[in-house]
Amino acid sequence: MKQNELIQLLPGVFQRTMRSDSMLAGVLAAMEALHEPSEAVLANLDAYFDPYRAPNYFVPFLAYWVDLGWLVTIPDPERSPGSAVSPPFPSGIARLRNLIANAAHLSRWRGTAYGLCQFLEIATGLTGFTVDEHLHPFHLHIRAPHQSERYRVLIEQIIQSEKPAYVTYKVIFE
Structure with missing residues (x-):
C-alpha cells in the first residue's frame, strides 16, 4: 500500500494533522516499504502455480x-x-x-x-x-x-x- 492509501485508513484526527516531516510520515513510509515485497508477489501470484x-x-x-x-x-x-x-x-x-x-x-x-x-x-x-x-x-x-x-x-x-x-x-x- 502506498503512503496516501495508508493515511486513508487512519482516524480523522491523524489525517487532518498529517505533515510530511512528522514522525507519523516516517512510520507510514516504513510501512509502505515493508508491504512492497508482499504486494509484488500478490500481483503475480498466478505465476507461482x-x-x-x-x-x-x-x-x-x-x-x-x-x-x-x-x-x-x-x-x-x-x-x-x-x-x-x-x-x-x-x-x-x-x-x-x-x-x-x-x-x-x-x-x-x-x-x-x-x-x-x-x-x-x-x-x-x-x-x-x-x-x-x-x-x-x-x-x-x-x-x-x-x-x-x-x-x-x-x-x-x-x-x-x-x-x-x-x-x-x-x-x-x-
Whole structure:
C-alpha cells in the first residue's frame, strides 16, 4: 500500500494533522516499504502455480505438490536426522519444470514400460529409452542412450520409484 492509501485508513484526527516531516510520515513510509515485497508477489501470484513461470526457488515446492518431492530432496547427513536439502536437479531446472507440468500424465502411466520411458525422457531430455520386460519374469532390462550415463544416479532413482515394487531391473547404457 502506498503512503496516501495508508493515511486513508487512519482516524480523522491523524489525517487532518498529517505533515510530511512528522514522525507519523516516517512510520507510514516504513510501512509502505515493508508491504512492497508482499504486494509484488500478490500481483503475480498466478505465476507461482505455473511450473514454467514460477521463480526457480519455488519449483522444488511445486514438485512436492505433484508428488515429485523425492526428486528434489536428499538426506543431509551433516544436519539433524530427518533433515534434507534440495540439491540442483541433475539435468537442470528446465527438465524439472517439464516433469512437474507432465506429472498428471506420468502418474496415469505409472508402473508401465511406456510411463517409465516417458518419465526418463522428460527427466533427461534424451530419447531412446526402451524397456524389455519379457526376457525374464519379474525383471526389466532398461536400455538407455549412452549420453544418459552422466545421469545414472537420477535414472536409477526414477526407475526405483516408478517400476512395480516386485520387479528387479538392470540398466544398460548403449
